[in-house]
Amino acid sequence: MARRSRVAVEAEDTELNMTPMLDVVFILLIFFIVTSVFVKTPGFEPSKPEAITDVDLPPGIIVAISRENEIWIDKMPYDINEIRPVILALRDENPKAGGIIQGDKEAQAGIVMQVQELMTDLGIDTRVSTD
Amino acid sequence: MRRRVRHGGDDADVDMTPMLDIVFIMLIFFIVTATFLDETGIDLTQPPPPPNQDNLDDSKSAISVYVDGKNRCSVDGRGSDCDRVVLTVESLLADKPGASIILKVHELADNLYLVGLKDSFDDKGLTSKIEIIKG
Numbered sequence: 001m002a003r004r005s006r007v008a009v010e011a012e013d014t015e016l017n018m019t020p021m022l023d024v025v026f027i028l029l030i031f032f033i034v035t036s037v038f039v040k041t042p043g044f045e046p047s048k049p050e051a052i053t054d055v056d057l058p059p060g061i062i063v064a065i066s067r068e069n070e071i072w073i074d075k076m077p078y079d080i081n082e083i084r085p086v087i088l089a090l091r092d093e094n095p096k097a098g099g100i101i102q103g104d105k106e107a108q109a110g111i112v113m114q115v116q117e118l119m120t121d122l123g124i125d126t127r128v129s130t131d
Numbered sequence: 132m133r134r135r136v137r138h139g140g141d142d143a144d145v146d147m148t149p150m151l152d153i154v155f156i157m158l159i160f161f162i163v164t165a166t167f168l169d170e171t172g173i174d175l176t177q178p179p180p181p182p183n184q185d186n187l188d189d190s191k192s193a194i195s196v197y198v199d200g201k202n203r204c205s206v207d208g209r210g211s212d213c214d215r216v217v218l219t220v221e222s223l224l225a226d227k228p229g230a231s232i233i234l235k236v237h238e239l240a241d242n243l244y245l246v247g248l249k250d251s252f253d254d255k256g257l258t259s260k261i262e263i264i265k266g
Contacts, residue, residue, distance in 0.1 A: 018147065025154055032161035039168060049243045051173050051250035059168040065242070100170050109198075109245040110238025113175070113263045120176055129172040130246055 037094060043075030046104035051130035060097030061090045061124060063115060065107040071115065080111060084118060091124055099126035173250055177261055192230040194223050196248065197264075200239035204248075213244060217251045224257075232259040237266075 042064035063073050063083070070077040073086050091097070099119040103112040112128065119126040196216055197205045204213040211219050220232060232252060236245050245261070252259040 018151075022147075022151075022154075025151075025158060029154060029158045029161065032158065032165060036161060036165065049246040051171075051246055053250050053253040054171040054173050057170040057172045059170060062170075100172060102170075103242040103246075105241060105243040107242040108238060109236045109240045109242055110263050110265070112242050112245065113236075113238075113261065116175060126176065127172040128175045128242075128246060129170050130250070131171070 040074040042072040044072035048131045049105045054130045061099045064102040067104045067106040069111045099124040100129050102129040192227045194230050195233045197235045198240045198244045200237040234259045235262045235264050237264045
């Protein structure tokens with residue numbers, strides 16, 4: 001009898017209690033879901049200029065400027081005069097996001113700086129993306 | 132038999148393996164995609180010019196680098212090859228140390244030169260101020 005119960009207890013002890021592991025896994029999962037930011041890619045891949053001093057940028061509001069100076073935001077091209085409400089809407093969705101301007105090598109410098117100024121005025125910390 | 136029924140919790144009928152599979156897949160998906168989007172870039176933002184000091188800057192010596200609408204570069208009015216601009220500026224700095232560098236870029240110049248020159252100056256540790264020239 002005694003032996004039997006000991007054996008029985010040992011058999012129960014080797015069953016793995018997975019509750020703590022599930023707790024950790026769920027917490028990690030929920031953490032990553034909550035901290036994931038849905039970044040809207042511009043829909044256009046410009047050929048960016050190269051830079052030596054470039055640093056890694058966290059994803060945020062991405063604006064691409066093509067050679068023809070079309071401004072691509074969230075898969076739609078815009079003109080420089082039309083982008084303010086679009087960027088405002090994106091900023092309101094994600095207030096703490098940084099801005100990234102992917103300007104093509106042959107995009108006009110004036111347009112790039114104008115977009116940067118617009119985004120900075122809206123309170124978005126903006127950088128120009130390079131290769 | 133009875134023991135089993137009493138400790139019903141130990142003999143869980145629910146097989147949790149599929150749920151764990153899904154949870155792990157989702158977890159690994161989020162971990163991996165969290166590192167996928169990789170952008171690198173440089174800072175072209177300018178601090179806004181303070182209203183009073185704007186006049187002072189003109190009196191201090193300044194080296195002006197100009198890129199015109201056709202992407203031709205010049206340093207202090209003398210035409211130069213765009214690749215050699217930084218070297219030219221460095222040699223000018225030997226003559227007037229502490230001069231501020233003003234990078235004047237025409238609005239129609241290519242982004243390549245704006246980024247390239249600013250980056251080259253940053254690489255050498257020289258601060259430069261960007262001005263867009265309209266017209």
